[in-house]
Amino acid sequence: MPSPNPVYRGMDQATLDAQYDARAAVPDHAERTARRALWSMRARTSLACDLDVHYGAGARETLDIFPAAQPGAPVEVYIHGGFWRAKSKSDVSFIAEAMVPAGVTFVAIEYDLVPNVTLDVIVAQSRAAVAWVYRNIGRYGGDPARIHVSGVSAGAHLGAMVLATPWQTMHGLPEDLVKGACLVSGFYDLEPIRLTSENRTYGLDVAGARLNSPILHIPTHAGPLVLAVGDGETPEFRRQTADFEAAWQAAGHACTLIEAPGLHHYDMALEAGNATGPIVRAVLAGIGRMA
DSSP, X not given: OOOSSOSBTTBOHHHXXXXXXXXXXXXXXXXXXXXXXXXXXXXXXXXXXXXXXXXXXXXXXXXXXXXXXXXXXEEEEEEOOSTTTSOOGGGGGGGHHHHGGGTOEEEEEOOOOTTTSOHHHHHHHHHHHHHHHXXXXXXXXXXXXXXXXXXXXXXXXXXXXXXXXXXXXXXXXXXXXXXXXXXXXXXXXXXXXXXXXXXXXXXXXXXXXXXXXXXXXXXXXXXXXXXXXXXXXXXXXXXXXXHHHHHXXXXXXXXXXEEETTOOHXXXXXXXXXXXXXXXXXXXXXXXXXX
16 A cells, blocks of 8 residues: 655655665675675685776775786676665675686776765766776786676666766767676666665765666667566565666667576675676676677
8 A cells, every 4th residue: 555655656755765775674784795705805815816906096996807817808897886885896806706717807896985975976987997997908918899897786776877878978988898787686766766865875866866867878889788686675676677677678778687586685796706696607698798
């Protein structure tokens, strides 16, 4: 039954807030986060890597590069989550353990966090990081003609905004710079985010929500996209993914949906590095098809 005081799609404020409160929905989220940190530390000590390479002048405008053994390797650019307000690239180093042995150079990018900067700035930083990778990854043995982008949660949102980038206009680069993507448990319409109580941190107004909603900026050119969501996530996370899939396909673009049985939001972040799981298999298959 719709709320007598609806805020969004018949939900009252408390219900809407709960839909986008991944921590409250997963009481043992801290254990998952600690596991990722441990695995990521292991990756940084066991794999060759160049850490904290600057793509810009800002203190957090850095990225970590885990080169594949063979030169001319395809490149996976990964954008971490954390609702734009937390986490770092160091939390996702563990994904390199699935990528590098498969012959893929792995790059994890960093960005500033709200409320220190606006979401506009974070989107611009994500785009600048990918542009830097295109221009410079050859020095690390990567192939700039084979760039694939992935992200989870807020990182999936930023990845979708990267896909919407007018590369020629903004950076003087080829429009087909990104050859494919895998976006996991993301936000693609920011209007409900604007209406949550947490918007006091994000600082979104109506114009900002529209400007940074990937579903309103589907590109005219796009490589194959994989979308993933857990069936243990909240209905709003699942709806966001379904709506973005529909919009992507309506534009004539190829899209594959992975619905992970029994997995919640924090499980999906771990699955991004599970070498035998469907997400990594889909990423590697997409990378393998890049021309």
